[in-house]
Amino acid sequence: MxxxxxxxxxxxxxxxxxxxxxxxxxxxxxLGQDLIPPVDNVHTFDTxxxxxxxxxxxxxxxxxxxxxxxxxxxLGQMNDPIFGRTDARMFFELKPQRYKFSFGNxxxxxxxxxxxxxxxYVNTYGDTLTPQTVEVSELDPATNFRPTYNLxxxxxxRENNFVTATVxxxxxxxxxxxxxxxxxxxxxxxxxxxxxxxxxxxxxxxQRMINYDxxxxxxxxxxxDSLFRLKFKGFALKSTSGNSIMGFGLGTVTKLAFYYKYxxxxxxxxxxxxxxxxxxxxxSSSSTTPLxxxxxxxxxxxxxxxxxxxxxxxxxxxxxxxQNTPGAYAKVKIPGLKGLQNSIVHLAELQMEQIAxxxxxxxxxxxxxxxxxxxxxxxxxxxxxTIANSYLAxxxxxxxxxxxxxxxxxxxxxxxxxxxxxxGNRVKEWKFNLTRYVQYLFKGTVPTGDLRxxxxxxxxxxxxxxxxxxxxIAVQTTGAPASxxxxxxxxxxxxxxxxxxxxxxxxx
Numbered sequence: 001m002x003x004x005x006x007x008x009x010x011x012x013x014x015x016x017x018x019x020x021x022x023x024x025x026x027x028x029x030x031l032g033q034d035l036i037p038p039v040d041n042v043h044t045f046d047t048x049x050x051x052x053x054x055x056x057x058x059x060x061x062x063x064x065x066x067x068x069x070x071x072x073x074x075l076g077q078m079n080d081p082i083f084g085r086t087d088a089r090m091f092f093e094l095k096p097q098r099y100k101f102s103f104g105n106x107x108x109x110x111x112x113x114x115x116x117x118x119x120x121y122v123n124t125y126g127d128t129l130t131p132q133t134v135e136v137s138e139l140d141p142a143t144n145f146r147p148t149y150n151l152x153x154x155x156x157x158r159e160n161n162f163v164t165a166t167v168x169x170x171x172x173x174x175x176x177x178x179x180x181x182x183x184x185x186x187x188x189x190x191x192x193x194x195x196x197x198x199x200x201x202x203x204x205x206x207q208r209m210i211n212y213d214x215x216x217x218x219x220x221x222x223x224x225d226s227l228f229r230l231k232f233k234g235f236a237l238k239s240t241s242g243n244s245i246m247g248f249g250l251g252t253v254t255k256l257a258f259y260y261k262y263x264x265x266x267x268x269x270x271x272x273x274x275x276x277x278x279x280x281x282x283x284s285s286s287s288t289t290p291l292x293x294x295x296x297x298x299x300x301x302x303x304x305x306x307x308x309x310x311x312x313x314x315x316x317x318x319x320x321x322x323q324n325t326p327g328a329y330a331k332v333k334i335p336g337l338k339g340l341q342n343s344i345v346h347l348a349e350l351q352m353e354q355i356a357x358x359x360x361x362x363x364x365x366x367x368x369x370x371x372x373x374x375x376x377x378x379x380x381x382x383x384x385x386t387i388a389n390s391y392l393a394x395x396x397x398x399x400x401x402x403x404x405x406x407x408x409x410x411x412x413x414x415x416x417x418x419x420x421x422x423x424g425n426r427v428k429e430w431k432f433n434l435t436r437y438v439q440y441l442f443k444g445t446v447p448t449g450d451l452r453x454x455x456x457x458x459x460x461x462x463x464x465x466x467x468x469x470x471x472x473i474a475v476q477t478t479g480a481p482a483s484x485x486x487x488x489x490x491x492x493x494x495x496x497x498x499x500x501x502x503x504x505x506x507x508x
Contacts, residue, residue, distance in 0.1 A: 036346040036503055044346070049336035049500040051350070053320045053490035055311040056329050057302060058454075065325040065458045065481065066154035067296040069250050069280065072480035074296060075119075075134065075237055076175075076245035078126045080363055083307055083323050083485050087299040088245045091139065091162050093147075093234035093292035094256040094278040101222040103213045103276055109263040111271065115206030117169070117235065119197040120253025121178040125483035126244030126362055128176035133241045136171075136199055137164040139233040147291040155295035157481055158326055162295070164236045169201040175244050196253065197246070206258055225290050234293060245482055250280040250294060298326055298482045318493045319355055322455055323485040324366060329454035330488070332370075334500050341442045347503040348438035349431050350451075353496040355487040356425035366455050366484035370432050372464060373449035381464030384446040385436035422495045428486075438502070453488075457481040 039046040067073070074088040103110055117136055139145055140163040148154040181194040212221035212231055221231040248254065256278040264270040281292045300323075302308040307321045307328050320330035332350070354365065372383045417429045440446045446466075457480065489496030 037505065039503065044503065044505045046501075046503045049334055049502060051491040051498050051500060052316045052333040052335065053492075053498055054314070054331040054333075055307065055317050055320055056331055057300075057307065057311045058326055058329060060156075060158050063156075063158065063326045063459070065157050065456065066148075067157050067294065067481070068148070068154050068458070069282065069292065069294040071296070071458070072122055072247045073250060073294070074125070074245040074247050074298065074480065074482045075239060076124075076126075076132055077239045077242045078245050079243055080126075080485070081359060082305065082357065082487065083300075083321065083328070083363070084303060084305040085301040086245055086482060087238070087297075087301070088482055089160065089297040089299075090237040090248070090295075091145065091234060091297070092250060092254075092280060092294040093145070093229075093232075094254070095225070095228060095281050095289055095292055096222055096278055098289060099222060099224055099228070101213075103210055103258070103260070104262045104274065110210055111261040112203055112206050112210060113259040113261065113273075115201045115203065115209070116257045116259070117199045117201055118253065118255050118257055119199070119248045120251055121195040121197055122247040122249055124175040124178070124244050124246050125364075128244060129174065130243040131172050131174055131241065132239050132244065132246065133170060133172045134197070134199060134237060134239055135167060136169045136201060137167050137236045137238075138205070139163070139236050140165045141230075141233055143233050145233050145293045145295075147293045149291060157296060157298045159295065160297040160299065162236055166205075168205050168235075169199050170240075171197070171199040172241075173197060175242075175246055178246070197248070210258070210260070247480055247483070250292075252279065255279050296481065300326060302328075316490070316492055318490045320453070320488045320490045320498070321485070322365075322368065322453060322488060324455050324483060325457040325459060325481050327454070327485065329452055330490070332451040332453055332491075332498070334451075336500075337438065337441065340502070340504060342507050343442060343504040344507060345435055345439040345442065345502065345504050347501065348434045349501045350434055350498070351429065351431050351501055352453075352488045352498040353419070353421065353429045354427035355489055355493075355496060356421055356423070356427050357487065363485055364483075365428065365486035368430055368453060368455050368486075371452050371454075371461055372437075372447070373452060374447040374464065375449045376447050377462075379462060380452060381447075381462045383434065383437050383451070384464045384466060385440055386434060430488075434500075455484055455486075 037044050069092075073090050073092075075090045076086075076088050078086040078088075080086070143163050145162065178197055179195050181192055182196070182198075183192055209221075209232070221228045258276045258278075259273070260276070261271040261273055264272055280294070281289045283289045283291055302311075306319070307323075310317050310319075310321070311328065317330075321328045322330060350370070354360075370383060371380050373379070374381050417431070418426055419429050421427045437446060441448065447464075489498055491498050
């Protein structure tokens, strides 16, 4: 009996010893890493390397993000106390649902009640309690406003070369009310709606559009798309006040609504109420109603901000500022890697923490992306051996990818955790697994260069994996442009340093 007890306690003691000897490797293995040997500080070491961080602002040449009609469109003015001002504007066409279109009678027998621009509301980023005043103008007839059938040909979000003509209407709205249900008394088919911004336009504009209808003759504006675009180039929307940017979709909810009366053909003198809609067309170039043109301009003004004060120099920063497209980024250097080249890398993980601010609840953050400047090719690429060429990238790498099309359009979501900062604030912590890249870096088989940390929307980046050619990946870390930003502790922050955790074994 005593021998059994001794044997039993021996087994328990041995198990506990094994458990505690492996304690240091529980975290990485829980994160899905490969088997890591016990850290004994003789053969295998677990340490952190200092990093250097430098703030930067994307230039027109660096930021290739373009707008697409399928993406969320932002509109508004916003003043972020840390990241400065944002001016978001929308430009788009709305067209008849078909050509050979008619309002149902000759213009002399029509009576316009009102014309309303309706925008399909999705969300608001920023202060929803401050009123926004939206101004709707008509694009100048001479403007070359073209449909864009793919992402590569879309308008860059920094472009604002559109000339406007007459102001057609304005509307002041509280963003938080846009998801309220409202009654539409003039529309019997849709008497109650929600998630709409409705802007009344001038009746002279509505009457002009009605007068273009001459019941399908070859000279009217509704016989073909080319004739219609000669008469009307589209809308330009901007905000003249406010402290947020509002997101809208260009789907079926967004439309131009004409509320009017027409004479009943079978009963002369009898007027009936009706509504006609012009919509955003998603048709192909060969369809009877080709694709409508669209663009979403996002302007940033960093004047007087810490972003402007710390960006673009050679002084390492203790706080880095990351803002969504078009926005700000950080350059990351890891000098200490040069001293560990004769090593086997078991784990290399770049870690960073959010620096809390009272207004973080208004100006939220999004997933981050990390890429590499290939000094040989003189361009940024995805980090070799870190992102797979397809959607089958393991979850234990930088995150989860979803292939959306055959050309390699991928959505990226970096791994993050929640933790308490030194003051007890709930903040995010990001961890990027660079193990395979660092190991190949030690072998001298991948390019050296600085890392770039950013959050981006539709940014084209060349695939950095070996033998991938010049294929590019459209990286999307957020579901929409303009929104999302974060402050992070830099390499020399006093309490929340960015650092590289590395577990390695030295080669004999």
